Amino acid sequence: MQQPPFAAPELVCPAGSLRALQLAVDAGADTVYLGLKNATNARNFAGLNFDDAQVREGIAYAHKRGRKVLMALNTFAQSADVTPWYRAVDTAVDFGADALICADTAVMAYATRTHPELRLHLSVQASATSYEAINFYQRHYNIQRAVLPRVLTLQQVQHVLRNTSVEIECFAFGSLCVMVEGRCTLSSYATGQSPNNVGVCSPPSAVRWTDTPTGVESRLGGMLIDHYAPDEPRGYPTICKGRFVVEGKRDYAIEEPTSLNTLAILPELMKMGVKALKIEGRQRSPAYTEQVTKVWRQAIDAAKASPDRFSVQPTWTATLGHLAEGQQHTLGALDRPWR
Amino acid sequence: MSSERISLTVGPVLTYWTRQALMDFYAGVAESAADTVVLGEVVCSRRYEFKLDDWLDLAADLRAAGKEIVLATQGLIESEADLRVVRRIAEQRDYLVEAGDASALAVLEPAGVPFAIGPHLNVYSRAALEEHAGFGAVRWTAPAELPLEAMGRVNPAADPVKAGETPVATEAFGFGRMPLAFSARCFTARHHRLSKDQCEFRCQDYPDGLLLSTSDGKPFLVLNGIQTQGAAQHCLIEQREQIVANGVRRLRLSPCSQHFTTVVACFEQVMNQGAPAAAARRELEAIALPGGLANGYAQGRAGMEWKAA
Numbered sequence: 058m059q060q061p062p063f064a065a066p067e068l069v070c071p072a073g074s075l076r077a078l079q080l081a082v083d084a085g086a087d088t089v090y091l092g093l094k095n096a097t098n099a100r101n102f103a104g105l106n107f108d109d110a111q112v113r114e115g116i117a118y119a120h121k122r123g124r125k126v127l128m129a130l131n132t133f134a135q136s137a138d139v140t141p142w143y144r145a146v147d148t149a150v151d152f153g154a155d156a157l158i159c160a161d162t163a164v165m166a167y168a169t170r171t172h173p174e175l176r177l178h179l180s181v182q183a184s185a186t187s188y189e190a191i192n193f194y195q196r197h198y199n200i201q202r203a204v205l206p207r208v209l210t211l212q213q214v215q216h217v218l219r220n221t222s223v224e225i226e227c228f229a230f231g232s233l234c235v236m237v238e239g240r241c242t243l244s245s246y247a248t249g250q251s252p253n254n255v256g257v258c259s260p261p262s263a264v265r266w267t268d269t270p271t272g273v274e275s276r277l278g279g280m281l282i283d284h285y286a287p288d289e290p291r292g293y294p295t296i297c298k299g300r301f302v303v304e305g306k307r308d309y310a311i312e313e314p315t316s317l318n319t320l321a322i323l324p325e326l327m328k329m330g331v332k333a334l335k336i337e338g339r340q341r342s343p344a345y346t347e348q349v350t351k352v353w354r355q356a357i358d359a360a361k362a363s364p365d366r367f368s369v370q371p372t373w374t375a376t377l378g379h380l381a382e383g384q385q386h387t388l389g390a391l392d393r394p395w396r
Numbered sequence: 397m398s399s400e401r402i403s404l405t406v407g408p409v410l411t412y413w414t415r416q417a418l419m420d421f422y423a424g425v426a427e428s429a430a431d432t433v434v435l436g437e438v439v440c441s442r443r444y445e446f447k448l449d450d451w452l453d454l455a456a457d458l459r460a461a462g463k464e465i466v467l468a469t470q471g472l473i474e475s476e477a478d479l480r481v482v483r484r485i486a487e488q489r490d491y492l493v494e495a496g497d498a499s500a501l502a503v504l505e506p507a508g509v510p511f512a513i514g515p516h517l518n519v520y521s522r523a524a525l526e527e528h529a530g531f532g533a534v535r536w537t538a539p540a541e542l543p544l545e546a547m548g549r550v551n552p553a554a555d556p557v558k559a560g561e562t563p564v565a566t567e568a569f570g571f572g573r574m575p576l577a578f579s580a581r582c583f584t585a586r587h588h589r590l591s592k593d594q595c596e597f598r599c600q601d602y603p604d605g606l607l608l609s610t611s612d613g614k615p616f617l618v619l620n621g622i623q624t625q626g627a628a629q630h631c632l633i634e635q636r637e638q639i640v641a642n643g644v645r646r647l648r649l650s651p652c653s654q655h656f657t658t659v660v661a662c663f664e665q666v667m668n669q670g671a672p673a674a675a676a677r678r679e680l681e682a683i684a685l686p687g688g689l690a691n692g693y694a695q696g697r698a699g700m701e702w703k704a705a
Contacts, residue, residue, distance in 0.1 A: 133520040136542075136549035163523035184516075185498055187473045189482075193502035197531075208580035213474055236624070237472060240516055241577040243617070245541045246626050246699035249692065253518055254541060278698050281610040297577075297624075301616065302609045303587055310608050310619070311583055390580035396593045 063327040065361040066334045069127070069226065070350045073105045073339035078115045080347035082124050085354030089119060090127040090158060092339065097145045098129045099182055100339045101256030112152050125155040129339075131180035132256040133161045143167050150175055158204070159183075160239055165198035178226070179203040182239035182252070188220035195223050202226055204335060206237050207317065208390050215329050224332035229319050230349060231337025232382045233389055235297050235312040243296040247278035259295045275299075292382070316381035317389045320356055320373060324364040345380055352376050402639065402667040404660060405432040405567060407650040408468050410575060411620055412599035415445045417653070422454055424657045426461040429664035432646070433458050436468040436485065438496055438514075440582070440621045441478055442595065448484055455491055469496040471516045472578045472622065492535070505531040510559065515539055515569065515648075516578075522550050522557060529559040537567040537648060540574040543696035544635065548642030556643065566643055570632045571659055571680070572650025573605065573618055573625040573687070574699065583619040592622075603653035607686055615687040616700075627687030631680055632694055633666050634673040634705035655683045673705065 070086035072078035081089050092098025094106040107115060116126045128149040134142035142161070146168045149157050157175060159165055160182035168175055181204040185191050191203045202224035205214060218225055236243070238252070245251035248263035265276040272286045275294040282299035285291050292298060292314045301310040317337070319326065326334065334357070336349050352373045360367045378386065406425050409418065425433055435451045435458075437443050446454070455465040469482045479499060486493055486503040494512040495501050504511045512535035519525050525536060538547050547566050556563035584606055585595035605618035605625055615627040632639060632647065639647070647667065649659055662679055665671035681689055692701030 133518050134523065136521045136546040139521050139523055161518065161520070161524055162527040163521050166523065166527050183498070184518075187479055187497075187499040189479055189502040190473070190498035193498050193505070196502075208472065209474060216476060235581060236577040236579050239518060240471070242539070242541045242574075242699070243576050243624060245693075246574070246576050246617075249696065249698040251541055253539070254520065278700070280614065280616055280700075281612045284611055296617075300611060302611060302613075303606060303619065306587075307611055310587065311579075311624070312581070396591055 063324075063361060063364055064330075065357050066327060066331050068350070068353055068357055069333050069335045071336055071339040071341070071346055072115065073100065073341065073346075074343060075107065075111045075115050077339075077343040077346040078126075079118055080343050081350045082119050082122055084347045084350035086124060086350050088125040088127060088155070088333070089115075090129050090339075091115060092129040093145055093148065095141055095145075096135070096256045097132055097142050099131045099180075099252045099256050100129075101132075102261065102340055105340060109148065109152075112148065112154075116152050116154060120153070127156045127158050127178060128154040129158045129180065130164060131158050131160045131182040133253050134163045135254060139163060146172065146175070156202070162198075165194070165200070169198050176201050179223075180239075181206050181228070184237050184239040186237070188217045191217065191221050191223050195221070202332065204228075206239070207234060208237050210396065211322065211325060211391050214331070214391070218330050225330070226333035226335055227319070227326060227331050228317055229334035229336055229353065230377065231316060233312070233315055233317040233387060235389075244277075247280050247296060259293065264294055313385060314382045315385040315387045316377075318377055318381065318386040319388060319391065320369045320377070322388065322391065323356055323360045324367045327360055327364060348376055349380060400640070400645065402636070402644075403431040403646040404429060404663055404667070405434060405466075405646055405648045406430045406660070407572065407648045408434045408436055408438045409651045410439055410573075410623065410625070411603055411605055411653070412440070412443045412597065413445070413603055413653065414600060417603065418446060421651065421656065422458060425660075426458055426463065428657055428660040430463060430649070430660050432464040432466060434466045434468050434494055438468050438471050439623050440599070441470060441475070441481070442592075442597070443599070448481060452488070465491045466494050466512055467491045468494040468514060469500040471496040471514070471575075473497055473499045474580070494537070495533075501528075501531055508532065510534040510562070513537060515575070519550065520546070525550050525557045525564060529557050529564050532559060533564060534559045534562050535565045535567060535646070537569070540569045540576070540630065541693050541699060544568065544638045544642045544644065544694045545696065547644055551643055553643035565645055567646035567648050568632065568639065568644045568694075569630055570647030570649055570663065572629055572652060573627070574630045574650075574693075575623050575625055576617070576699075577624040579622050579624070582621050583624065584621050587619065604685055618687075626690065626699055628690035628700050628702070629680070629683070629685060629687060630693065630699070631677070631689040631691055633663060633677050633680060635691065635694055636667055636673065638694070652683070652685060654685075658683065
């Protein structure tokens with residue numbers, strides 16, 4: 058019996074800059090996501106993100122080619138002044154963004170009451186890990202898509218899909234956050250700044266590299282995160298991927314530097330009805346965005362054409378392996394070893 | 397000194413203790429000056445020395461001893477089994493429920509019952525607290541990283557957010573190792589090269605969690621199964637004036653396995669009996685857990701920092 062054709066999931070790619078947006082669109086992204094140059098988005102690094110003119114130009118570029126643009130507004134509006142978040146909602150509407158990716162009830166309330174026609178996607182930062190949580194945000198704020206935190210097994214993802222009418226977006230590839238997004242304050246414990254309150258994990262201003270006779274030390278907020286031998290590859294000092302001592306053993310005590318890569322289970326994700334696949338990496342280079350987008354465009358097209366004959370091409374794995382953090386891949390929570 | 401009482405809340409036991417250790421701990425709490433006790437397993441569904449019925453029995457005993465009881469739901473919900481526990485907790489009407497995540501909000505809000513917001517629901521502004529008050533929240537435990545001044549802006553004493561006619565009460569994390577992160581992965585099991593499903597309940601070997609130090613020997617974090625905590629004991633014993641000024645009327649004291657009754661007594665003396673804070677702080681410093689004291693979050697600084705009053 059012939060298998061019914063599967064709907065191809067939307068390929069959602071990161072745009073840390075206008076150049077990255079253009080390359081992602083040209084490389085086959087269905088949708089790109091971007092953020093403003095301030096604390097309203099969770100990748101608030103210097104030199105990244107969009108000013109108003111760039112948002113306008115980026116949206117025009119994508120729309121002209123029939124692609125969509127999502128605006129990430131996924132930090133939590135701060136008590137001192139919530140207006141930057143509300144202004145960002147207005148900006149998204151004024152410039153014609155296709156949806157807002159948001160996590161904060163204050164932002165969602167403002168958006169639904171002020172711009173009821175605006176499409177809302179629940180950000181991974183909202184930490185909604187169950188269909189009950191997702192349906193709650195649908196009831197109150199009419200969210201139309203939810204991005205799942207990277208904590209569920211494949212079966213659990215399927216269970217969510219069966220119990221909600223909200224579209225589900227899953228992370229497909231990129232540097233792996235091993236903590237539940239929106240629930241991690243490791244960075245602020247060491248530096249005072251976290252993804253939730255400033256939109257940045259391990260802020261560059263708190264990072265120190267020091268040469269020593271035995272290699273290079275990386276510190277965050279003064280705490281030693283790792284020490285590299287002279288010929289060892291170096292990683293950015295995010296706490297969850299540092300080397301520490303537990304019961305006398307020095308090791309990656311939380312997680313190795315590694316990237317999530319779900320290419321191997323792409324047909325399963327499609328059969329389950331995952332609506333969109335997200336590529337992580339607004340902080341990476343435009344060239345990274347372009348290369349990853351190309352691989353995933355080919356993979357999705359191949360899986361759509363013949364899901365039962367889908368196999369991961371060695372060239373895809375080689376390209377992604379080269380771009381992965383620590384050159385390592387994992388299926389993360391989707392796979393058995395984490396259980 | 398204002399005469400209004402600062403209520404002391406015993407937070408949920410975050411680490412995995414034996415049944416006997418839990419019984420002994422709560423016997424001490426029953427005799428203590430604590431006003432409120434938050435019960436339940438909030439970290440890992442594989443921990444079942446106490447099942448929900450055991451927590452409910454304990455709740456009845458502690459209520460009889462004069463304590464207000466709050467039942468907390470788990471912080472990270474992954475399975476239908478997790479949701480069933482949330483529903484059972486939310487459906488009972490004897491005790492206030494503390495929502496650990498939005499799944500709990502989804503169950504509590506349609507029931508139209510008052511509830512408490514746990515520290516992992518991200519409320520960082522007055523507008524967000526007003527949304528939650530609209531769902532029925534009458535009590536709010538602020539996220540650990542929120543400075544006291546920000547709590548005062550979110551929910552000021554002079555003009556509190558209201559759930560119907562009820563002013564929302566603010567609770568701050570006052571003492572203990574702060575929960576900083578949750579993961580799908582169990583780091584205690586990983587440390588022992590075990591899978592999560594065959595973890596052998598190694599958490600029970602570490603009643604105050606598994607200490608993680610930097611390579612140059614500084615205590616930094618604590619692994620507690622799928623949860624990561626700061627190694628330092630968050631301690632606001634010297635901040636009474638700031639606590640009161642920012643509308644905080646409840647302090648959460650997070651359990652440690654040793655000397656916890658001393659912690660409660662120190663806070664009661666300083667917050668409600670006019671005792672000097674410096675002496676109490678020295679007594680808390682002597683409690684034998686590595687990591688020292690920290691109060692940076694209260695001042696809008698790194699959470700691990702300590703700044704003397």
